Amino acid sequence: MNTTNKKNSTHSQRNAVSEGHNAVNKERNTAIEVSNLQFSYTKESPPIIDIKAWQVSQGEHVFLSGPSGSGKSTLLNLLCGTLTPTQGDIALLAQPFSALSNRQRDKFRARNIGVVFQQFNLIPYLSVAQNINAAVYFASTNVSKTVSDAKLRHLLDKLQLPSHVLHAKADALSIGQQQRVAIARALINDPQLLIVDEPTSALDTDARDSFMSLLKDVAGESTMIFVSHDKAMESYFDRHCSMSELSPSTNHIKTRGDEAPKAQERA
Ligand SMILES: Nc1ncnc2c1ncn2[C@@H]1O[C@H](COP(=O)(O)OP(=O)(O)OP(=O)(O)O)[C@@H](O)[C@H]1O
Numbered sequence: 295m296n297t298t299n300k301k302n303s304t305h306s307q308r309n310a311v312s313e314g315h316n317a318v319n320k321e322r323n324t325a326i327e328v329s330n331l332q333f334s335y336t337k338e339s340p341p342i343i344d345i346k347a348w349q350v351s352q353g354e355h356v357f358l359s360g361p362s363g364s365g366k367s368t369l370l371n372l373l374c375g376t377l378t379p380t381q382g383d384i385a386l387l388a389q390p391f392s393a394l395s396n397r398q399r400d401k402f403r404a405r406n407i408g409v410v411f412q413q414f415n416l417i418p419y420l421s422v423a424q425n426i427n428a429a430v431y432f433a434s435t436n437v438s439k440t441v442s443d444a445k446l447r448h449l450l451d452k453l454q455l456p457s458h459v460l461h462a463k464a465d466a467l468s469i470g471q472q473q474r475v476a477i478a479r480a481l482i483n484d485p486q487l488l489i490v491d492e493p494t495s496a497l498d499t500d501a502r503d504s505f506m507s508l509l510k511d512v513a514g515e516s517t518m519i520f521v522s523h524d525k526a527m528e529s530y531f532d533r534h535c536s537m538s539e540l541s542p543s544t545n546h547i548k549t550r551g552d553e554a555p556k557a558q559e560r561a
Pocket residue numbers: 335342360361362363364365366367368369547549
């Protein structure tokens with residue numbers, strides 16, 4: 295068994311214990327399967343996304359790039375199930391989204407997908423522990439609605455956050471600390487899929503490199519889709535997918551026609 299398969303097998307086994315539907319997927323090696331996917335924001339407008347076929351293997355870390363307006367965020371929302379395809383389907387862990395009700399899809403997302411947003415999206419007036427436990431609450435069935443202190447502290451330790459930050463309000467933390475809490479919240483349910491949307495655009499090169507090392511370390515066996523304009527990040531990933539290759543018929547949508555980092559665009 296090669297390293298990737300061994301890694302995937304271990305990850306699948308761990309999650310199959312807690313989630314019945316994951317047991318079905320243990321035998322499979324595909325985390326994401328996209329087929330004949332089209333998405334338009336309105337009936338009148340042409341598709342923003344038009345992907346014939348795309349597969350991501352379990353445990354694979356994929357770098358997704360594309361110019362501003364090429365549909366990266368739209369694709370991430372489709373992968374999370376927060377947008378519904380106009381045509382075609384997405385299967386995550388061999389579970390087609392189209393077979394789930396909205397409520398089932400929300401639960402499935404909370405259990406299986408961790409998202410790190412560009413702006414972190416922490417609830418500012420809640421403590422770090424409460425922010426992280428919110429993710430646990432939404433993913434739980436009925437028994438354990440909070441995570442054990444030991445698990446929380448272990449995760450914070452891996453993210454190099456002192457345990458006293460658990461009781462601090464989210465908005466009292468530095469940006470770097472908030473970023474790491476956002477990662478902790480995304481990882482607390484041991485998600486099969488980690489989606490990370492442009493988290494490094496405001497960081498300088500040194501901070502970016504240490505963030506990436508940390509992220510790769512903690513993401514470990516999860517499948518990861520990482521979006522960035524910054525092609526220098528490509529070397530951290532198993533595979534690079536560009537929107538122009540994934541969705542060639544919608545290339546005309548490129549609004550600014552470059553791959554410049556957002557921070558530079560705003561400057
Ligand atoms: N809610 C919406 N309603 C209508 N059109 C939208 C909506 N959100 C995005 N779009 C359009 O869809 C296209 C793709 O937008 P999207 O945000 O997915 O691109 P992106 O690649 O993530 O861009 P950026 O890198 O600037 O964040 C753009 O033309 C955008 O104007």
